[in-house]
Amino acid sequence: MVKMSNQAAPAQIASDATSVLLSELVAHLRQNRTLLREEWVRRITDAEQLTAMTEEEIFAEATSVYDSYVEALETGTLEALQAYARNLSERIIPRGVETDEVVGIVLLLRDVLARSLFAKYHVDFKVLDRILDAYEPAANRIAITVAVGFVQERERVIREQQEAIRELSTPVLQVRERLLILPIIGLIDPHRARQLTEQLLHGIRANRAKVVVIDITGVAAMDANVANHLVLTVEAARLLGATVIVTGLSPEIAQTLVKIGVDLGKMNTVGDLQGGIEEAERLLGFKVFPIRETKTA
Amino acid sequence: MPVPILKQGQTLIASIQAALTDTDLLELRDALLEQVGRYRSRGVIVDVTALDVMDSFSTRTLRDVAHMTRLRGAQTIIVGIQPEVAFAMAQFGLTLEGVPTKLDLEEGLTFLAESAEQQPDE
Numbered sequence: 001m002v003k004m005s006n007q008a009a010p011a012q013i014a015s016d017a018t019s020v021l022l023s024e025l026v027a028h029l030r031q032n033r034t035l036l037r038e039e040w041v042r043r044i045t046d047a048e049q050l051t052a053m054t055e056e057e058i059f060a061e062a063t064s065v066y067d068s069y070v071e072a073l074e075t076g077t078l079e080a081l082q083a084y085a086r087n088l089s090e091r092i093i094p095r096g097v098e099t100d101e102v103v104g105i106v107l108l109l110r111d112v113l114a115r116s117l118f119a120k121y122h123v124d125f126k127v128l129d130r131i132l133d134a135y136e137p138a139a140n141r142i143a144i145t146v147a148v149g150f151v152q153e154r155e156r157v158i159r160e161q162q163e164a165i166r167e168l169s170t171p172v173l174q175v176r177e178r179l180l181i182l183p184i185i186g187l188i189d190p191h192r193a194r195q196l197t198e199q200l201l202h203g204i205r206a207n208r209a210k211v212v213v214i215d216i217t218g219v220a221a222m223d224a225n226v227a228n229h230l231v232l233t234v235e236a237a238r239l240l241g242a243t244v245i246v247t248g249l250s251p252e253i254a255q256t257l258v259k260i261g262v263d264l265g266k267m268n269t270v271g272d273l274q275g276g277i278e279e280a281e282r283l284l285g286f287k288v289f290p291i292r293e294t295k296t297a
Numbered sequence: 298m299p300v301p302i303l304k305q306g307q308t309l310i311a312s313i314q315a316a317l318t319d320t321d322l323l324e325l326r327d328a329l330l331e332q333v334g335r336y337r338s339r340g341v342i343v344d345v346t347a348l349d350v351m352d353s354f355s356t357r358t359l360r361d362v363a364h365m366t367r368l369r370g371a372q373t374i375i376v377g378i379q380p381e382v383a384f385a386m387a388q389f390g391l392t393l394e395g396v397p398t399k400l401d402l403e404e405g406l407t408f409l410a411e412s413a414e415q416q417p418d419e
Contacts, residue, residue: 201380208400235387239378241399 018134019076025135026074028120029113037066040112049104052095061088069109073138078145085149093154102150103143110139170196172203178210179280181273185218193229200233204242211280212237215273217248227256234267243283244268247276300325302332308340308409309333309371310402314347322358329362333371340409341366344402346377356391363396372412374398376405 029036041062044050050058064084072081089102117135121128170192173181182200204212214230222230234244246269249257257267270276281288298321303310309332311325329341343359345351363373374397378386386392399405 197384198380201383205380205400208404210400232384232387235392236380236383239383239386239393239398240380241376241397241404 021131021134022073022076022138025117025131026070028116029070029073032116033066033070036112036116037062039116040066040109043108043112044105047104047108049101049108050097052097053092064088065106065109069142072142072145073135076138078141081142082145082149085146086153089150089153093150093157099147099150099154103147106143106146110143113139166195170199172199172207174207174209175277176281176284176286178208179213179277179284180204180207180209180211181213181215181277183215183218183273188219188222188226190225190229193226197229197233197236201236201240204237204240209242211243211245211283213245213247213273213276213280215247215276216250216253217273219253220250221252222256224256224260227253227260227262231257231262231267238266243280245270245276245279247271247273300328302328304332304336304338305406307336307338307413308342308406309336309338310342310344312344312347312402316348316350317355319354322355326358326362326365329373330365330369333366333369338371339413341371341373342402342405342409343373343375344377344405345375345382346379346401349379349382351378351382351386351391353389353391356386356393360393360396363393372397372409374405374408377401 041059044058044062045055053061065088068081068084072078114132114135117131118128121131171183175181180203182196184196188196200212203209230246234246237244246267248271249269270279298315298317300311300313300317300321303312309329311329317325332338333341343362359375366373375393376399378398397408399408
């Protein structure tokens, strides 16, 4: 009955029957705060968890976790603990603390507290049984909350980084009026190829570009699909009124392009980026020369 | 809906405002071919900025217009193709080969002015 009511109302840890037991439990944990906390820290150190942190830091965090833990047991609400777990994760993830360590220390705390309950109530098995009935579901839910909070924080960081990489991966840069360069570095997968095309075509419109140099020196190889996509991008850019010059084709990519039968009349290619920019300047009617030479001439 | 054709010096400008039916397109073709002769135009600009779809029929018709007007002494260019439309056209192989394309009307006018300047020298 007790367990069922616990499961039926997940936000509320305690039902009426268990709330009395829980408050007794909380009082016990408050009373023995110093002792239990030290025991917990000792076991964390023994288990060689949280090696990335100093002993003082572990003790400070352990104090906060212990207090939030007891508070969650008392109020039955997990919001405060959830917020604390997220905050803690934010601080310790950059220091290389692993998921198993976080789950491990929360389970250690659960064990330490359960042991102290055993020690206190072992004379009366029936009371102990009821106390554990009240304690275990609440403790497990707390452990799950902390673990989920940690993993969620981690995933959030990963998502942010992926987003950052995606944005960095395809810069469209203006180097002269109406001349854009698009340096591509690394592997191109179909998703990135699509994104690249989109950015380039919109970049052409936004900057009113007449010539675009796509430099693929940093791309070692590409499969036939991506190569084909590149050819389509060149074609689409022409429809927008821009000329595309592709530079820095590696021997492998040159082979791929010839194998898929690219119409070379449509593709304007130059050996390296410098040559590409010079060709683009010629098309745009720019002429670049050193100042000194003109003085002597 | 018929496409308005504006005369600007030696250039005709056809500005397509909404999606066209096949009949509208053929009427536009006939009107352009007739007016190129009547006004002795040297250039034709077809502005498709408002179109978010270019199918094979409209692409082929516009290419035909370009080739036909050239036979009657005027160069046709297409301006204002949207980025998404451009990529879709490339994917379907509708590439308007032999027809100059420019970013927008302004670019088109500049291009025609430049080629008009060059011609007397040749």
